Amino acid sequence: MHLVAVNNRIAEFAGDLAKASSLLSECDLEPVPTRSHHSEFSMDSLSLLGQALNDAWLAAKRKSMQQLQAHRNEFPLSPLFCDCPLLAPMGMGRRETAITQVLAWLLSPNESHGLGNRLLLAFVDAIPDAGELKTQILTEGSSHLSTHAEFSTADVGRADIVIFGGRSPGFKAWTVVVEAKVDASEGKEQSTRYATGFTSEFGECRFLYLTPDGKSAASGHFTPMRYRDLARHFIIALKDATELPGFSYARYFTNGMLRDLCGIRASSSMDEVLRSNAFEIEQLLQPSGTK
Amino acid sequence: MSAHSLERSVALGFWTSHCDAMDAIYESSDPKLDPSLPYELASIVANEDQHAQITQVTEAAERDCDALLLMVEAKIADLVKEDLRLKVLQKAITNWSKKFEVRLKRDRSNMRAVVEVWVETCLTLGLSLHCTLWTPGGKAAAERNASIFRNLTGRRPIKGAEDRETSWDNGVLLLSRVPFKDHLGQEAIPTLDQERVVEAMYGEISTLQLPNALAEVLKAGR
Numbered sequence: 001m002h003l004v005a006v007n008n009r010i011a012e013f014a015g016d017l018a019k020a021s022s023l024l025s026e027c028d029l030e031p032v033p034t035r036s037h038h039s040e041f042s043m044d045s046l047s048l049l050g051q052a053l054n055d056a057w058l059a060a061k062r063k064s065m066q067q068l069q070a071h072r073n074e075f076p077l078s079p080l081f082c083d084c085p086l087l088a089p090m091g092m093g094r095r096e097t098a099i100t101q102v103l104a105w106l107l108s109p110n111e112s113h114g115l116g117n118r119l120l121l122a123f124v125d126a127i128p129d130a131g132e133l134k135t136q137i138l139t140e141g142s143s144h145l146s147t148h149a150e151f152s153t154a155d156v157g158r159a160d161i162v163i164f165g166g167r168s169p170g171f172k173a174w175t176v177v178v179e180a181k182v183d184a185s186e187g188k189e190q191s192t193r194y195a196t197g198f199t200s201e202f203g204e205c206r207f208l209y210l211t212p213d214g215k216s217a218a219s220g221h222f223t224p225m226r227y228r229d230l231a232r233h234f235i236i237a238l239k240d241a242t243e244l245p246g247f248s249y250a251r252y253f254t255n256g257m258l259r260d261l262c263g264i265r266a267s268s269s270m271d272e273v274l275r276s277n278a279f280e281i282e283q284l285l286q287p288s289g290t291k
Numbered sequence: 292m293s294a295h296s297l298e299r300s301v302a303l304g305f306w307t308s309h310c311d312a313m314d315a316i317y318e319s320s321d322p323k324l325d326p327s328l329p330y331e332l333a334s335i336v337a338n339e340d341q342h343a344q345i346t347q348v349t350e351a352a353e354r355d356c357d358a359l360l361l362m363v364e365a366k367i368a369d370l371v372k373e374d375l376r377l378k379v380l381q382k383a384i385t386n387w388s389k390k391f392e393v394r395l396k397r398d399r400s401n402m403r404a405v406v407e408v409w410v411e412t413c414l415t416l417g418l419s420l421h422c423t424l425w426t427p428g429g430k431a432a433a434e435r436n437a438s439i440f441r442n443l444t445g446r447r448p449i450k451g452a453e454d455r456e457t458s459w460d461n462g463v464l465l466l467s468r469v470p471f472k473d474h475l476g477q478e479a480i481p482t483l484d485q486e487r488v489v490e491a492m493y494g495e496i497s498t499l500q501l502p503n504a505l506a507e508v509l510k511a512g513r
Contacts, residue, residue: 040301040347040351041301041302041344041347041348041351043479043480045340045344046301046305046344046348046480047479047480048341049335049341049344049345049348050305050308050309050480052335052341053309053312053313053332053335054309055331056312056329056331056332056334056335057309057311057312057331059331060311060329060331060332090461091429091430091433091450091461091462092461213318214318214319214327226327229327263412263414265414275414275415276414277311277314277315278311279311279312279314279315279329279331279332280315282329283327283329
């Protein structure tokens with residue numbers, strides 16, 4: 001039913017687009033309101049660009065519809081098809097400290113959620129070129145891993161999440177430092193200070209800068225990461241965890257991440273999900289193995 | 292009040308008409324190199340001419356948005372300054388957001404209210420201009436502030452967690468929102484009538500008795 005309705009809407013839109021396009025080719029594209037920026041643009045080229053973007057949008061819309069349908073068949077309990085964001089009802093959907101506290105708890109393999117290291121491995125999967133780290137986690141097991149939220153070090157400041165591993169005999173120690181941002185921007189020399197401070201205290205560290213739009217930190221030591229990529233890998237990891245105690249909690253948290261931090265209309269209604277930005281859906285549901 | 296007027300914006304009109312695609316490209320760190328950019332868009336930005344045009348539209352949109360927000364912010368700040376009990380202090384700004392802080396004159400407490408105007412893509416409304424009010428105190432403060440507005444004007448601003456269009460935290464009230472799509476021209480490539488956007492926002496804010504409400508909000512929060 002949903003697909004039929006959306007297909008009709010797309011067909012209607014494509015028809016209107018074709019009419020608009022033929023009108024465009026007929027009309028004189030030299031509009032000159034008295035106060036205007038038109039002279040700055042070549043209106044013909046802009047019209048062609050608009051057409052190309054519309055075509056891209058239509059193609060993405062079709063693709064995202066197919067992806068959504070397949071995803072629903074494969075994983076009906078996906079966080080994408082859920083109406084319960086964990087933090088938003090408390091007015092904390094974009095509260096950085098609340099998000100990182102929950103995230104740190106979920107990433108810790110030894111907590112009571114019973115999800116083990118699933119979400120930690122999903123998190124590592126979202127880091128570019130982190131294959132070696134993943135192997136280390138798998139080989140070492142979870143007993144010597146520790147995850148901390150709001151981790152303070154003297155003269156450096158508080159990092160949002162710090163994960164320590166490789167502390168058992170025969171393993172190479174590793175540290176992952178996550179600085180998460182929602183609405184705030186980076187503090188003065190914050191990432192540079194963290195990179196220097198944590199490296200001098202804990203040796204080689206992997207630094208991540210987690211933001212809604214994947215922007216870079218001031219320090220080149222930080223790898224940018226989007227909440228959307230994290231949500232994508234969490235969804236993949238949760239597929240086989242529906243029977244575990246912490247599944248619903250992780251599902252609601254991921255649902256909130258999608259709605260509050262990624263602008264994706266996660267909902268039990270397929271029509272509602274389809275009103276999201278088609279390009280975002282396409283990226284969220286791209287096959288695993290691609291970044 | 293600023294005597295300048297705003298031009299119709301081709302760039303913001305174009306962005307509003309192609310919001311999904313423009314947002315996806317804008318949020319990409321480097322559209323030409325970003326592997327996460329969807330294939331459909333990657334093939335567009337791979338075209339040198341179209342990439343140059345997108346850059347041109349983006350830069351013009353940032354510039355136009357900056358001018359639009361400065362105009363709205365100045366008009367609202369001027370309105371607030373008419374109340375002799377209040378003083379207005381400028382805050383940090385970006386191309387997509389402007390804000391000012393309001394305090395009671397001769398008040399030694401740290402109580403302040405921050406009025407912010409900003410442009411963001413909403414879930415159903417697309418690119419929209421927002422005006423929000425924040426005071427310290429989280430959920431309780433938002434509740435108290437909402438009741439002050441309701442008592443003064445009979446209208447109840449939306450509190451943070453209640454908004455289905457966009458997400459924000461406790462302590463924030465949405466005073467007004469103007470979707471750009473309501474102010475597009477009829478041209479083949481629609482332009483945004485920025486003057487009408489400013490008027491629509493200012494009209495809404497005027498009916499809220501903002502200066503009086505702000506004075507009450509600040510007194511109640513001390």
